[in-house]
Amino acid sequence: MKKYLSISFYKILFALSLIGNNASAQTDTTSRLIRLNQIGFYPGAIKKAIVLSDRGSDFFIQTLQKQIVFTGKLKSSLKPNFAGHIVQFADFTTFGKPGRYVLYVPSAGYSYPFEVKASVHKAVAVAAIKAYYFMRSGTHLPEKYAGKWHRAEGHPDTVVLIHPSAESEGRKAGSIISSPRGWYDAGDYNKYIVNSGITTSTLLSLFEDFPAYMKTVKLNIPESSNKIPDVLDEVLWNLRWMLTMQDPADGGVYHKLTNAAFDKFEMPDKDTSPRYVVQKGTAATLDFAAVMAQASRIFKQYPNELPGLADSCINAAQKAWNWAGKNPLVAYRQDEMNKKFEPKITTGGYGDNNFTDEFIWAASELAVSTGEVDYLKNINLLPDDRMPVPTWSQVRLLGYYTLIKNDITGKTVPVLPEIRKRLINTADDMINGVDSNAYQTVMTKSARHFGWGSTSEAANEGVLLIQAYKLSGDKKYLDYALANLDYLLGRNGTGYSFVTGYGTKTPMHPHHRPSATDGIVDPIPGLLVGGPNPGMQDGVKLPSKVPDEAYIDDEHAYAANEIAINWNAPLAYLANALEALQHKLASQTTR
Ligand SMILES: [Ca+2]
Ligand SMILES: [Ca+2]
Secondary structure, eight states: OHHHHHSOHHHHHHHHHHHOOSOTTOOTTBOTTEEOOSSEEOTTSOOEEEEOOSSOOEEEEEETTOOEEEEEEOEEOSSOOTTSOOOEEEEOTTOOOOEEEEEEETTTEEOOOEEEOTTTTHHHHHHHHHHHHHTBSSSOBOHHHHGGGOBOOOOOOSSEEEOGGGOBTTBOTTOEEOOOOOBOOSSSSOEEHHHHHHHHHHHHHHHHHSHHHHTTOOOOSTTTTSSSOHHHHHHHHHHHHHHHTBOTTTOOBBSEEEOSSOOOSOOGGGOOOOOEEOOBOHHHHHHHHHHHHHHHHHHTTOTTTSTTHHHHHHHHHHHHHHHHHHOTTOOOOHHHHHHHSSSOOOSOOOOOOOOHHHHHHHHHHHHHHHOOGGGGTTOOSOSSSOOOOOBTTBOHHHHHHHHHHHOTTTTTOTTHHHHHHHHHHHHHHHHTTGGGSTTOSSGGGOGGGOSTTHHHHHHHHHHHHHHHHHHHOOHHHHHHHHHHHHHHTTOSTTOOOSBTTSSSSOOSSOBOHHHHHSSOSSOOTTOBBOOOOTTOTTOOOOSOOSGGGOOOOOTTOHHHHBBOHHHHHHHHHHHHHHHHTGGGGOOOOOO
């Protein structure tokens, strides 16, 4: 009995790792006990790996030919992981020679291979945007751009029915509008304005914040040879759809364009069930107003390539704003709607009852794009002291980011200094004490971060830290933004890189209809899965309910393994921003 007890938790794990499992690319010599960014590291940046081990020992960085190039000592984490175990970590920040390596720990084995080089995240950063091309509705994807994932056109959406909930004087129920293009939202084939709002804005902000760099990023999409940066071309695919979702008669915006029910797992072209636009709502209309206002000031830079577009966007934004002013409390409540109207709509709800944040965001974008601060006149910009990391239903910080970085309204918006202070305070709270948690990332600081779509929390924390860096110039925020990218790419409680196709152990079975039904083994690349979520809202039993381990690579597990446009966007922002800022990550300082 005593002997049994002396067998450590990690020795059992090590034994299990040698037995192997059904994970992709697992070999006898790679260890599930070593958790690191499976893509790699910038030469001058902080480099850490987490080793699930009881005690310190030497660790070695080796070439793929097993030549030792760096030796260090493992150190113990100050706090246990969420499962209650102290872990070890390897810090090899001072090793910066470009090349391909593995990390070796005698008691744990070899890590997955990784690279040390400049622009090490370039490919995954590009893929995170290219993923939207694969999500395009209303076009076929030729092999030239889509490679082995080429597919037929689905959902042209040129014949879309007005659902009875969306009826207006000029558009009777059952009448037809055309609402083509747009991105599929997630694992399903529907298109939701609310979720498009934060997604489209995050990608627009990526361009707005890093224009010089983003002009160099090529996606190999049909628009790659025109004069517009590819990230903006991709955004345009969704923006032009969003414009069709506004009722031209009154400026209100339909909540979503959808099938009545989720269709079965099939390719896009096989789903030919009727499509509807449903009820206008305050959240959709304000999100639309915010995105169109932001888009107008960006596309204004391309008057020859996109004549009239900036004007169309700002006009649409203002009409939407006016509708919301007259209809400030129209929530989308699908269950109530289904008591009144047929057919019943059972696809994603994206219901939200609090529009304080949507008003703040839309007013901020409109004020900045028009220069008219009157938009902010009746808005309480600081309704409470919270600084919530953005989600589709909580978009307040998107407005703050815009006010802070544009700074045109500093004289007329008295609370602007306070908003700046709060952003920095929030970033400081985020990074305070991070190095004591087992994985040493902001994401792994709190079990509360692990809900549905938890990977997007990690990515959006990274975006916030980059905003704090841009505001303060303090590099420490960038270091922790990078640590959250490390988390997403493998330094985490599951050992997965959560981005399909990028890393050694990556999701092979995302809840994503094309990936599941196209007959290609590899899923569509560049997609961020939702990640650890002990909630199990999908009813799929997880191997662990420990917050940061509550994950399964199963196509039925939509609560842990779906993909979504609003999750990919902060990944795209974070990875591309760090690529743009990589020279700032070189460190002479030690921590
Ligand atoms: Ca282009
Ligand atoms: Ca809200």
